[in-house]
Amino acid sequence: MDFSPFFISIKTALLATAITFFLGLFAARLVVKIKHGKGLLDGIFTLPMVLPPTVVGFFLILIFGKNSYVGILLSQINVTVMFSWAATVISATVVSFPLMYRTTRGAFEQIDMDMVYAARTLGMSERKIFWRILLPISWPGVAAGTVLSFARALGEFGATIMIAGNIPGRTQTISTAIYTAVQSGDRATAYQWTGIIIAISFSAMIMLNYWSNYQSKIISRCAKK
Amino acid sequence: MSVHVDIKKSFPDFNLNVKFEAENEILALLGASGCGKSMTLKCIAGIEKPDEGQIVLDGLVLFDSEKGINLSPQKRKTGYLFQHYALFPNMTVAENIAAGIQLPKREKDAIIKEKIQMFHLDGLEGRYPSQISGGQQQRVALARILASEPKILMLDEPFSALDSYLRWQMEQEISCVLEKFGGTTLFVSHNRDEVYRICNKIAVMSHGNLEAISEKWALFNNPQTLAAALLTGCKNISHAKKRTDYSLEASDWNVTFQTEEKVPDNLSYVGVRAHYFVPSYDESEPNTLKGSIQRVIEDTFSTIIMYQLGGDSSIRWEVDKQTYHSLQKYEEHVFLKVFPKDILMLSE
Numbered sequence: 001m002d003f004s005p006f007f008i009s010i011k012t013a014l015l016a017t018a019i020t021f022f023l024g025l026f027a028a029r030l031v032v033k034i035k036h037g038k039g040l041l042d043g044i045f046t047l048p049m050v051l052p053p054t055v056v057g058f059f060l061i062l063i064f065g066k067n068s069y070v071g072i073l074l075s076q077i078n079v080t081v082m083f084s085w086a087a088t089v090i091s092a093t094v095v096s097f098p099l100m101y102r103t104t105r106g107a108f109e110q111i112d113m114d115m116v117y118a119a120r121t122l123g124m125s126e127r128k129i130f131w132r133i134l135l136p137i138s139w140p141g142v143a144a145g146t147v148l149s150f151a152r153a154l155g156e157f158g159a160t161i162m163i164a165g166n167i168p169g170r171t172q173t174i175s176t177a178i179y180t181a182v183q184s185g186d187r188a189t190a191y192q193w194t195g196i197i198i199a200i201s202f203s204a205m206i207m208l209n210y211w212s213n214y215q216s217k218i219i220s221r222c223a224k225k
Numbered sequence: 226m227s228v229h230v231d232i233k234k235s236f237p238d239f240n241l242n243v244k245f246e247a248e249n250e251i252l253a254l255l256g257a258s259g260c261g262k263s264m265t266l267k268c269i270a271g272i273e274k275p276d277e278g279q280i281v282l283d284g285l286v287l288f289d290s291e292k293g294i295n296l297s298p299q300k301r302k303t304g305y306l307f308q309h310y311a312l313f314p315n316m317t318v319a320e321n322i323a324a325g326i327q328l329p330k331r332e333k334d335a336i337i338k339e340k341i342q343m344f345h346l347d348g349l350e351g352r353y354p355s356q357i358s359g360g361q362q363q364r365v366a367l368a369r370i371l372a373s374e375p376k377i378l379m380l381d382e383p384f385s386a387l388d389s390y391l392r393w394q395m396e397q398e399i400s401c402v403l404e405k406f407g408g409t410t411l412f413v414s415h416n417r418d419e420v421y422r423i424c425n426k427i428a429v430m431s432h433g434n435l436e437a438i439s440e441k442w443a444l445f446n447n448p449q450t451l452a453a454a455l456l457t458g459c460k461n462i463s464h465a466k467k468r469t470d471y472s473l474e475a476s477d478w479n480v481t482f483q484t485e486e487k488v489p490d491n492l493s494y495v496g497v498r499a500h501y502f503v504p505s506y507d508e509s510e511p512n513t514l515k516g517s518i519q520r521v522i523e524d525t526f527s528t529i530i531m532y533q534l535g536g537d538s539s540i541r542w543e544v545d546k547q548t549y550h551s552l553q554k555y556e557e558h559v560f561l562k563v564f565p566k567d568i569l570m571l572s573e
Contacts, residue, residue, distance in 0.1 A: 112309070112311065114307045114308075114309065114311040115311045115312075115313060117267075117270070117272045117298070117305070117307070117311070118305065118307055118311035119313070119324065120270075120271070120272070120297070120298035120299055121270050121271070121272070121298050121299075121301070121303055121304065121305045121373075121375075122324055122325030122369065122370070122373045123299045123300075123302075123325055123327060123373055124299070124324060124325070125299065132313075132316075133313050133315070136315040137313075137314060137315055139315075
């Protein structure tokens with residue numbers, strides 16, 4: 001059995017989760033902070049979650065395709081995104097981003113604003129407030145968002161097959177490998193990959209539950225007042 | 226250390242209009258909930274932005290709408306004690322206290338140590354806020370504020386989250402802290418008793434407006450406005466009209482009162498505190514209310530008597546239990562008399 005889909009999937013999901021982690025934090029903080037246009041921005045950030053993955057894929061083709069501005073720009077420095085490993089990362093990132101953004105935003109909005117105000121009157125800089133107070137307090141939510149994003153990135157199929165294709169050894173992930181296996185009647189391989197992907201996602205969720213229970217015990221009472 | 230505040234801010238349901246000055250004293254902002262007390266503190270701290278006006282602390286302009294100055298909360302050096310203390314749950318007691326100190330480590334540690342001792346927090350340095358009691362949380366919050374060396378202290382309903390026993394204890398502690406601090410302190414509360422015990426001067430706030438600042442005894446003896454009378458705990462209030470320079474008509478009670486002081490022209494209410502009625506058995510005496518006892522309520526250390534006048538109006542009369550017992554024989558025929566000096570003449 002060729003294990004390349006496993007490594008490609010894991011590499012893709014890890015990198016996509018890392019990118020989505022920071023983008024999601026940033027977006028959540030932005031939307032919580034701004035006063036006008038909250039609804040609009042929230043709608044845009046959530047779109048990849050509610051649109052069919054094929055539509056997301058189509059948009060990504062429009063953005064990164066050979067004849068697009070970005071595509072032309074990238075081709076001048078000899079980079080092609082379409083049907084490369086980078087494309088699997090891009091689609092996984094875009095599709096997992098709303099999960100990270102929404103979960104983190106929910107966690108941020110739970111925070112008692114008096115805590116932030118108190119920090120400000122004590123002279124703490126906004127950067128320090130974010131990294132030392134906001135983020136640690138909302139850590140259970142942020143962690144949940146990260147694990148959900150990882151699971152979503154790992155399972156990404158629709159947008160991936162549209163812009164990254166299904167090239168064994170290069171862009172074939174576990175999800176696309178299952179598709180190929182089923183298409184060609186190779187039930188045994190399909191079962192194997194299905195088992196593997198369930199095992200990974202399920203254990204990630206279990207770990208998350210244990211860990212966030214432990215975390216919320218530490219910071220329970222005060223934070224929710 | 227002095228503070229000068231003159232700000233306006235409009236909200237959908239009320240307009241904040243506050244102007245006062247305070248210098249090295251404890252000034253209470255007394256008002257019902259939602260009257261804009263906390264909002265005033267938040268404007269001074271820089272958490273909220275007033276629409277217009279000026280805030281000056283110790284000669285430093287914190288906010289000036291005309292000059293376009295609006296310092297960030299970080300630069301204002303104000304100490305704000307929140308109702309629920311706003312401790313950082315992810316930091317230990319020592320880390321919480323350290324949060325507001327911007328000094329090299331050695332000096333920082335010295336200050337933390339000093340505050341820990343000052344607030345009797347020894348042994349709790351490594352605990353998290355959720356692991357200590359409410360009173361200890363409040364001490365940590367105060368220690369944290371004082372460690373950041375504020376130029377003004379602002380306490381926002383500091384005792385409302387505590388039970389009555391702890392409340393008394395913390396009140397004593399905070400009084401001591403304020404004495405040591407010595408600078409300007411603003412104390413927001415809706416509890417007249419705690420305000421009376423802690424502060425020297427009281428500013429009454431009602432519907433976003435700050436009425437005149439007065440010495441506390443003057444305010445309780447002569448509240449002058451309806452809002453002040455209600456906030457200082459006056460239970461009996463009637464609409465009133467001026468009759469002559471020394472008499473007025475309390476229209477809800479159907480009685481004409483003789484007064485000691487001259488009746489002001491803008492008189493619109495009259496108030497009598499529940500303790501100030503005297504039983505009388507002669508209805509022809511002046512300043513006497515005629516009616517009958519409607520209901521008697523036993524309170525912890527006094528007896529509250531609801532006294533029904535003609536029509537819908539009733540009077541709340543409080544007597545100590547002994548007086549009530551000596552009264553019982555005549556209760557059918559008792560009248561209520563008010564001395565002219567105990568009549569509170571109130572404007573809108």
